[in-house]
Amino acid sequence: MLAIATLVLAFLLSFYPSYGRLDLNPDPLVRQSRKISAVLSETIALHEGSLNLAEPISVMLEVEPEYFLRAEQSRSEYSQVGDFKTLPVIHGYSARLRPAQIRALLDSEVVEYVTLDMPVNATASNNAQDKNVFLQTIGADQARDAGYDGSGVVVAVFDSGLAGHQDIDVPRIVVSVDFTSGDADVLKRNEDNDVYGHGSAVASVIGGNGKKSQGKYQGVAPNVKFVDVKVLKDDGSGQTSSLIKAISWVIENRKKYDIRAANFSLGHPPVESYQNDPLCKAIEELVKSGVVTMVSAGNLGKWKGNVKVWGAINSPGNDPYVITVSPINTRGTAEHSDDVATSYGSRGPTYKDNLFKPDLCAPGNNVPAAMRSSSVLSKNNPQIRLDSNYVKLSGASVATPHVTGTVALMLQANPSLTPSAAKTILQFTAIKLTQPNILEQGSGLVNALTAVQLAKALNLTTLKLNGAVSWKWQLNGADVWAGGAVVLGPRILYSSLLDLQKVSAVKPIWGDGYVWSGLINQSAASTTFVPTGIIWADGIVWADGLPAVPDGIVWSDGLVWSDRALRADGIIWAESLIRADGILWAESINTTALVSADPN
Numbered sequence: 001m002l003a004i005a006t007l008v009l010a011f012l013l014s015f016y017p018s019y020g021r022l023d024l025n026p027d028p029l030v031r032q033s034r035k036i037s038a039v040l041s042e043t044i045a046l047h048e049g050s051l052n053l054a055e056p057i058s059v060m061l062e063v064e065p066e067y068f069l070r071a072e073q074s075r076s077e078y079s080q081v082g083d084f085k086t087l088p089v090i091h092g093y094s095a096r097l098r099p100a101q102i103r104a105l106l107d108s109e110v111v112e113y114v115t116l117d118m119p120v121n122a123t124a125s126n127n128a129q130d131k132n133v134f135l136q137t138i139g140a141d142q143a144r145d146a147g148y149d150g151s152g153v154v155v156a157v158f159d160s161g162l163a164g165h166q167d168i169d170v171p172r173i174v175v176s177v178d179f180t181s182g183d184a185d186v187l188k189r190n191e192d193n194d195v196y197g198h199g200s201a202v203a204s205v206i207g208g209n210g211k212k213s214q215g216k217y218q219g220v221a222p223n224v225k226f227v228d229v230k231v232l233k234d235d236g237s238g239q240t241s242s243l244i245k246a247i248s249w250v251i252e253n254r255k256k257y258d259i260r261a262a263n264f265s266l267g268h269p270p271v272e273s274y275q276n277d278p279l280c281k282a283i284e285e286l287v288k289s290g291v292v293t294m295v296s297a298g299n300l301g302k303w304k305g306n307v308k309v310w311g312a313i314n315s316p317g318n319d320p321y322v323i324t325v326s327p328i329n330t331r332g333t334a335e336h337s338d339d340v341a342t343s344y345g346s347r348g349p350t351y352k353d354n355l356f357k358p359d360l361c362a363p364g365n366n367v368p369a370a371m372r373s374s375s376v377l378s379k380n381n382p383q384i385r386l387d388s389n390y391v392k393l394s395g396a397s398v399a400t401p402h403v404t405g406t407v408a409l410m411l412q413a414n415p416s417l418t419p420s421a422a423k424t425i426l427q428f429t430a431i432k433l434t435q436p437n438i439l440e441q442g443s444g445l446v447n448a449l450t451a452v453q454l455a456k457a458l459n460l461t462t463l464k465l466n467g468a469v470s471w472k473w474q475l476n477g478a479d480v481w482a483g484g485a486v487v488l489g490p491r492i493l494y495s496s497l498l499d500l501q502k503v504s505a506v507k508p509i510w511g512d513g514y515v516w517s518g519l520i521n522q523s524a525a526s527t528t529f530v531p532t533g534i535i536w537a538d539g540i541v542w543a544d545g546l547p548a549v550p551d552g553i554v555w556s557d558g559l560v561w562s563d564r565a566l567r568a569d570g571i572i573w574a575e576s577l578i579r580a581d582g583i584l585w586a587e588s589i590n591t592t593a594l595v596s597a598d599p600n
Contacts, residue, residue, distance in 0.1 A: 220405025327364020
């Protein structure tokens with residue numbers, strides 16, 4: 001197998017005969033450091049330190065797009081041979097290469113970047129509560145009462161497979177495709193596609209019909225349709241290159257199956273800037289194709305001794321194009337006054353790039369989900385079972401599908417929504433929670449009811465609202481106000497989405513009370529709304545809860561963060577953390593093992 005891969009590599013490099021003239025002093029790993037990820041350099045060092053010089057490493061490489069097209073035309077018969085496979089969406093390849101071969105690649109004129117082909121893992125864990133209040137807490141039950149159930153919307157679920165439970169009834173699965181081998185394998189829609197069980201659980205939160213629970217454990221959008229994209233094997237593991245292949249397939253088949261949204265309750269720890277990460281580049285193309293894309297923030301929120309970690313948002317959740325979701329502990333109640341951040345949910349900002357993430361939060365602790373007792377995840381963790389058909393799960397994996405289901409309701413209400421419009425609406429309407437830090441809750445808790453109302457009222461042609469939108473609703477007798485924070489480049493703007501001069505009894509929700517004057521309020525049904533540029537109005541920096549203290553630092557040209565606010569009870573995600581104890585994340589960390597449900 002390795003000999004075939006080497007043959008293909010030689011064919012690729014044959015376009016540049018001068019390639020053989022290498023200057024081995026200094027080492028290409030140093031001289032061409034901009035072309036290789038730090039985690040791959042570390043992996044090579046570990047291999048060479050243990051004298052595993054002939055041991056191949058799983059890598060992904062990007063080449064110049066023009067060269068990639070010419071090379072593929074010339075070597076089409078080799079494009080899927082052995083362990084050397086094309087990744088068209090990033091103009092690159094995945095391969096198993098020895099350290100010496102990787103060094104040689106770095107001096108090639110056509111190779112732009114080489115990184116480790118990271119394992120990807122599901123981001124759910126164990127434990128839940130035999131009580132389903134999560135649709136109530138985000139207002140999805142009221143949106144459903146208004147007639148929105150996801151009808152006519154198709155969601156691609158990138159996970160361990162579907163059709164493993166009656167709540168995910170087979171007629172709603174448009175197509176099932178398995179990429180765990182690295183290539184597309186169209187499957188029959190049967191009950192054996194999800195041996196692990198994670199994919200069916202995630203899909204049930206998005207849109208399970210609740211059949212086996214007499215409706216008790218329905219999902220957010222119970223009439224949505226699914227495209228089953230299997231990228232996790234029967235043990236819950238997967239490979240980044242296979243995931244990139246799957247993303248490329250969905251882009252190519254988006255119109256054929258009318259795919260409007262995608263859910264990624266998986267990822268890998270961050271090891272490089274999103275600008276270099278091949279997975280992030282691929283997922284950006286998915287968003288640009290018109291698919292609203294939700295990604296879990298991850299479960300890397302705590303370190304040894306329950307020390308908080310900041311800045312460990314998973315890839316590809318660290319990409320600004322996607323909607324990144326973190327888990328919140330609702331403590332088993334529908335009301336929001338007791339909601340707190342989970343200890344395990346990954347916090348912002350993003351590693352390397354210092355971007356504001358997560359974008360939103362959603363219920364992610366003790367969430368009921370559909371899973372057969374015969375599934376691997378259920379058999380290995382009998383304590384998570386609610387009964388033979390349902391389990392209790394915690395983590396970013398089950399928070400993310402709450403947002404995906406909400407997006408399905410929004411797309412049913414307004415099929416013309418673009419990814420940027422959907423993201424902006426979700427951030428505008430989010431519910432600001434009192435206790436979590438902004439880097440734990442993002443713009444706030446997803447607000448399905450107001451988001452659907454705003455989506456329905458928004459006319460993307462005239463850029464105006466056709467009808468008034470109510471910015472509050474009732475939850476067990478209490479008012480729930482919409483009003484999230486939204487990022488504009490280096491700044492974070494906020495609004496209560498209220499005309500506070502007319503609603504004087506309502507206290508400001510964000511910061512010190514400034515609102516986006518004239519942007520959206522109850523009395524201006526015709527207010528102009530621009531969905532394509534995130535936020536465009538004059539605003540002020542969000543500083544509530546992060547005071548500008550003397551030792552504070554200026555971050556991203558104008559957003560002031562307190563260094564002490566981040567370091568007081570934790571540590572910043574850094575290169576040293578990735579290499580803690582001399583172990584690479586790629587080889588040792590399974591995100592599912594890091595999480596346990598927080599106490600209610």
